Amino acid sequence: MAIFHSAMEFARPAAAGQNAERLMTPTEKVRKEQSIQVNSQASLAADLGTRGCPVCNYVIKMARDFFAHWQYALSSDEAAQESFATELGFCPRHAWQLHSMSSPWGESIGLAALTEKIARALAIIECDETASSNVYKIPRVPENCRVCAMLKDAETAYVECLATFISDDEGAQLYKRSGGLCLPHLARMLAIVSKPVRKFLLTTASRRFEQVTQQMRNYAVKREALRRDLISADEEDASLRALIHLVGAEEYCAP
Numbered sequence: 001m002a003i004f005h006s007a008m009e010f011a012r013p014a015a016a017g018q019n020a021e022r023l024m025t026p027t028e029k030v031r032k033e034q035s036i037q038v039n040s041q042a043s044l045a046a047d048l049g050t051r052g053c054p055v056c057n058y059v060i061k062m063a064r065d066f067f068a069h070w071q072y073a074l075s076s077d078e079a080a081q082e083s084f085a086t087e088l089g090f091c092p093r094h095a096w097q098l099h100s101m102s103s104p105w106g107e108s109i110g111l112a113a114l115t116e117k118i119a120r121a122l123a124i125i126e127c128d129e130t131a132s133s134n135v136y137k138i139p140r141v142p143e144n145c146r147v148c149a150m151l152k153d154a155e156t157a158y159v160e161c162l163a164t165f166i167s168d169d170e171g172a173q174l175y176k177r178s179g180g181l182c183l184p185h186l187a188r189m190l191a192i193v194s195k196p197v198r199k200f201l202l203t204t205a206s207r208r209f210e211q212v213t214q215q216m217r218n219y220a221v222k223r224e225a226l227r228r229d230l231i232s233a234d235e236e237d238a239s240l241r242a243l244i245h246l247v248g249a250e251e252y253c254a255p
């Protein structure tokens, strides 16, 4: 979605220690990049340039990076295939996200160790009344999915960094000019900031929703009056921004 692109272009960390990096699992690689990104004031300032929610964007970007590494590792590295089989894959949402970034060839190589393990497990399950609950336990759920845990941790760390950033004047000014956080992420941030920052965040969010209300109304009136030429860029994507700020970005996938 075009709305995210400007904010999601993080400054890429320099590729230091290539050999050490080769030994990292995809999770570790993503965590390493995340720690560099999270601590950078410049990247936080850039993140606030989005018209969507910066926290949603951060999680989306981290998930994409993770799956880009992981689909490659699964198709080319036996250790990754074994570890994927041992952990019984990912939760439904993240399994489908991995699928969306994999080729049928890579997936056929990457999933075989997992399906073989499941074939064996099913063959030795007792046929008594425990069968149902034993099979029920096989697929991962958000509570025991590694990707869910990673994204949850990364999101918490990012919200903390952003809260510190906007708690000083310069950050507050940038935040005031930004589109602000979606409501679920606003709620998270409100839980960890001081009372004056809470007031600032709530006032800013309320103003943003007032503005977007007006922009959507203007858009509708101009469409009805067949005055499309008078529709501004803000009015054009107002309804999409309204949805993102109400419920979070469509592609957001943390638990």
Ligand SMILES: [Zn+2]
Pocket: 053, 054, 055, 056, 057, 181, 182, 183, 184, 185, 248, 249
């Ligand atoms: Zn959000």
Ligand SMILES: [Zn+2]
Pocket: 090, 091, 092, 093, 094, 141, 142, 145, 146, 147, 148, 149
């Ligand atoms: Zn998951």
